[in-house]
Amino acid sequence: MKRQTRWGLFLFITPVLLWLFLLIVLPHIDLLIMSFRTENDSGDMMWSVSNYLNFFHEPIYWLTFVRTAIYSVLVTLLTFIIALPVAFYITKVVAPRFQGFLTLLLLLPFWVSELVRVYGWMILLRESGVFNHFLLKLGILNKPIEMLYNDATMVLGLVYTSMLFMVVPLLSVMESLDNSLIEAAYDLGANMWTILFRIIIPHATPGIVSGSIVVFMLTLGNYLTPNLIGGKNSLWFTEQIYNQFIASFNWNQGAAFGFLLLFLSSIAVWLGLKLTKQSLRKVVQ
């Protein structure tokens, strides 16, 4: 009996371990080694931390990272501000029989690939796009304006892309919020804002934190949306990595940037958890 369970465990865990080891651990070890190697003057490879030092010495690199991080925080915040009322409406306001339908509507756009969705936004926003067409027709504009390739539309695109990852955890925490807590607070003299900040948000904190971590990480590591909607002005850190690998063909530098992204974003998440006094264990539950 005992031997059987051990064999069963082994059988099921093997593919997972293989997957983790071959596709994630092994390439990362290779990249890590690569990031500590650099070419010396005579063209030989040698151990060095210069790839990492470059990041701090060249302002363009770390400024790009700071900019990316700040925008990612902004995107996370905006996503939260939009997702909370949506989740509240679906779980508490709407009749239960419409809840499933509304959730489905929310999920529907995500059946389409991100690339297609981003191109959808581009069709709407570009100079010869749908919005400009209507604004011209209505006489609000007299010549079309370029709505793409600026920070505002890039943030819009990123918020749109990350919505789902915030709404889903919020839906599940809001579902578990007892309506009578809201009523009790109302009965005890609280107004809408007090109920929001003293009851709803504290209750929803685990969902907010896990949603925020996912949105923050996905936004920070997003390449497609900043590149397509933000264009060359977007200055997203992932583009720096891409440039090192593909344009400069400097894999060692690219690998170092990759690890810096991993390391710095982990620090950002850790800081976020510390500031909101949350433990990762509680959030993961």
Next chain:
Amino acid sequence: MQIDLSVRNVTKKFQEFTAVDSVSFEVEKGRFFSILGPSGCGKTTLLRMIAGLTEPSSGTIEIRGESMIGIPPNKRPVNLIFQHLALFPMMKVGENIAFGLQRRGENKTVIKKKVQAILERVDLLGFENKKIDQLSGGQKQRVAIARCLVLEPAVLLLDEPLGALDLKLREQMKVELKKLQAKVGTTFVYITHDQSEALVMSDSVAVMNHGEFEQIDTPQNLYNKPKTPFVAQFVGDNNAWSGRVRQCNESTIEVETVDGFIFSTKVKETLQPGTEVDLFLRPEAMLIQPDPNISNLNRFEVVVKSILFDGANSQLLANPLNADTELLIALPQNRQYDYIQVNDKIEIGWDEESGICFPRK
């Protein structure tokens, strides 16, 4: 006497369904008023209308003489204790109690003093920094009461707050709640489906059924002088017997039951012979093997079907001889009746004063 709560002709309709149908009542200051009814009778809806969480379709609700129509719950001088208490799990005991005071913008030292005072009153001194999930059922109950009482509401509304407790604790809390109410002197409006809670604690009880009040009276009167068949059956145990009036002279009628017994009983109103009636008889009104010398007893024989032993509430389940009607007969546990066995034939007698008769509609 000051009237703290006055409800007049309040009706609540949910589309076609009338949950509360033209209910009126008044509660004097400092009274413990209960609304007793089966689940689904509209009592919770009525309470939520008083609290302001639901708006009535028509009628007026006045608290201390001021109309409450259109006033949101956070502006009403009433507080509601929810069925599952609705304590805020994200706050400590002290913060829960201070919540309402903070909303009023009272200053910190005053809040602290008031929280201490109310904690002392509900015997929870030193629990201020405990988390809600560290408390026992009875302690949670008291925190919920303290959280409302600290606001000194004109009326405290309680929505079956004892329902979730186990039996022993419920019995204990009943007494405690009654004592607490007497001590603080706040007007309580308590709703429950448990008749013993209502009878033990209340100064007066309204029995509610299908959205209407059947009777508002003292617990004693509800039990001894029910005004409707529903009250007779809902409050306490009762045996129901249907029959027909044979003759009527002034306050005494003779009833012939469907299974052929003839009983005489007192009535308040005169009933025409031939009227269909329901006769109600309390289990304790039926005496086992009564003394042959007592007059004015309706006597008949029953066969014991089973003995339902429940300490002081023990009863006999019996059928009258040659009939199917099931009767519950109180079985006093004074050892006098220990000889009674299942299938024994015993004589039962009841005084004509103790039967209650209603014409059938």
